[in-house]
Amino acid sequence: MEKGKFGTVNRRQFIRGLGLGAGLLTIGKIDMAQAALLPKAKRSEKFNVVVIGTGLAGMAAANAAQNAGAKVAVLEKMGEKGVGGNSALAGGLIAIPRDGSREAKEEYFEDFMKKSSGKGNAVLSRVLAEQSLDAVEWLKSLGAELTAPITVAGYRVKCVIFKPGAYKGMPKGLETLRANLTKKGGKIIYETKAKQLIMNEYGAVVGVRAEDAAGLKDYLGDAVIIASGGYGGNREMLETFVDPNADDMMVRGVKTATGDGLNMAREAGAMWVNMGGMASVHVAAVSAKNTAAGNPFMAVAYTLGINKEGKRYVDESLGYVANGKASMKQPVQTVALIFDEEIKKQPGVAASVKQFEGLGIDIVSADTISELATKIGVSATALDKTIADFNAAVKDGKALDAQPAKAAFAYKIEKPKFYAFYPLSPGITLTFGGIKTTEKAQAQEADGKVISGLYASGECAGGLYYEDYIGGASLANCLVMGRIAGQQAAAVKGSEKKNKAKKG
Ligand SMILES: Cc1cc2nc3c(=O)[nH]c(=O)nc-3n(C[C@H](O)[C@H](O)[C@H](O)COP(=O)(O)OP(=O)(O)OC[C@H]3O[C@@H](n4cnc5c(N)ncnc54)[C@H](O)[C@@H]3O)c2cc1C
Incomplete structure (x- = not known):
């Protein structure tokens, strides 16, 4: 709300009052793609893989990268108390096929596509159908406890839930994943906000410029994984991309889901998908x-x-x-x-x-x-x-x-x-739009070219759903695509970065 000489008005009424709605919204879009360039940080630290975000996507990515032998840093803009983003307050349902049969995996895929009016990303839906059962077993191997599969009326897919059950188990599940990471040497760096991606002269991403209480610091890596969640907490993005009235709607998730990763990826040349209207939330x-x-x-x-x-x-x-x-x-x-x-x-x-x-x-x-x-x-x-x-x-x-x-x-x-x-x-609840990615979680430009060294997983990656969604699909996406991003990012070696500017 803004207070002025005409009393208290919300931003939408203010924009309408000026008769400038559409124009301002367009300017907003342009502004979001142009951030001020930050100076090179005086401090820097080198890792193999730098992950942005401690939600389920970030934790799956970080653990997978570490298991593959990478030295991992996870940047989290919140303090330890605010850890885990929307994952921490989620119901905890993860959508899986009812069993490991070919038929069950086909049903899962078909249900995903049907729910998204045939406009969801078929390649990514297929990856989830094939890998979510295995990813859940992997999650258990990391110490996470999950319920037996349950049925939600209307779906052929089943859901497992972080124990002890719906809306109760996520904080403990995420804590297990954090403990698993740090116990083996991975670093979680709190109160450190990723501000910009660092790119080399070949257009490859080679780190993250971040801000903490002492100022800027560069976290250098062979690869960066954006797992910073959606933009449900960014009223400007909701108003611009979802609906001019969306700034009046209740937002169920955390206010800190401000689309930071989407904006950073876009500055690095990535394309966004499914950012238009109510079909994108x-x-x-x-x-x-x-x-x-x-x-x-x-x-x-x-x-x-x-x-x-x-x-x-x-x-x-x-x-x-x-x-x-x-x-x-x-x-x-x-x-x-x-x-x-x-x-x-x-x-x-x-x-x-x-x-x-x-x-x-x-x-x-x-x-x-x-x-x-x-x-x-x-x-x-x-x-x-x-x-x-x-x-x-x-x-x-x-x-x-x-x-x-x-x-x-x-x-x-x-x-x-x-x-x-x-x-x-x-x-x-969540935003469906975000960074375009391949089935290997590589961020892509509009022409399909992958941005070398840049991966995105979880809610910040867009296009998997359109209009509607299968309950449990987002955490399944965080888990499966986060794990893939971690495995892929760990395999990137610094020496390979010079000739990576090729089509994905
Ligand atoms: C109430 C509610 C219930 C839900 N229930 C379910 C459910 O049962 N099943 C399901 O599948 N989905 C559910 N969802 C959706 C699901 O929870 C989210 O889509 C998912 O948790 C997103 O995970 P993520 O890892 O991508 O991002 P998040 O969990 O949001 O994590 C992102 C992290 O990145 C950090 N971050 C952001 N920007 C920066 C930055 N610039 N620098 C450093 N760190 C940054 C954030 O602080 C946060 O910790 C629910 C959502 C809500 C709101």
Whole structure:
């Protein structure tokens, strides 16, 4: 918010008031690609591989590089208390094929492509389908503890979760990976913000210029891995690339996810992919009481989404991202997910109820539909009609004649008590756009040429998803592509850097 002589206005109102919206947004884009050049640092230190970020992608990359014999440094702009970025507050679900069979891997690949409307990166989706099971075993070999695979309604893929379970296990899992790294000599350097990539005369990346309390320091390496997360905490980028109104949306993740790595890579010539509009973000309808963990994602498919007019607004069987995006278009952006005593027994619903209870977030309950309507602030007549129409349309687990149709998981709402996750409002979970990479995690220029010595993995790398997303896919991406980036980066030798300016 900016305060001026006209009172308090937010940046969007300010821009609109000037009638300059589009122009300023364009200027913003140009400015982001042009950073001031920093002077050469007086201090420097040499490693084989320099990693930016201590989230799951950074930790997977650093451990893999170290296991391959590299001397590794990880730069983290936060202090030890703020370590781990969005990975530290994630649900902890990692998407894997249901087993190691060819058929299961094909299903995983197909589900990824289907969820991203066929516009996700097929090459990277294939890598995840082939390698995520193995990567999970590798993670366990590093000491991380994971649950047995669970099913999330609507997906053929399964998910393992960092123990003890959803929204609880990530800090411990990441701590294990940090301990594993440092025990073997790897360095994590806190309160050190990567500012710029250092390039040699052949256009290869040979280090990172970073800033700490004492000023600038150059961390030189044969290769650099950007694993600095997304841009959900960068209001300017959200407003510019996602939607002029996106600066008003709740952001579920850390404010420090400011797209630093995307901007550094772009200055070094890398291309960005999937940076346009709402297809480039993940949105979930969550409780404002806990925007991170107050997400009944496992329940969505079984419930009925109800807006403030007492009407349904989405095919709930499409899952929690489709619901989240649809919730943005509903009156006052507030919705309820309703269910009855029978539906409450479904494992996904029971798990979400338990999750909310554990967080101390009330679940609305009522003996009658009218009472439920009153408690969720909608007309009882409207809600009665919506439920009656829906119940009449339920046939063989579908409600194809309902408005809107529900393609699966359709159960009649008829057995008291009646319940609602309410109020829920849309929040951005993660950003889908980012640095274009190859299947070896090499950063690429617009013409496909790889930037020698530069790798990107995790949320900062873009294009894997488009519009929607499979739950657990981002941590699977961090793990698989982080590990690949680490292995690849460790194999780069200083002497090879001179002739690396070739097509990838
Ligand atoms: C509430 C919530 C729940 C989620 N649940 C799941 C889930 O269950 N499953 C799933 O697959 N995905 C989930 N996601 C998405 C997933 O957590 C993220 O996409 C993923 O953790 C990103 O990991 P990362 O390693 O790429 O980046 P991050 O984990 O964000 O780590 C990036 C790190 O880089 C550091 N950094 C940034 N810039 C610099 C710089 N200039 N210099 C030095 N350091 C820097 C940051 O401080 C941070 O520590 C969830 C997201 C949220 C917000």
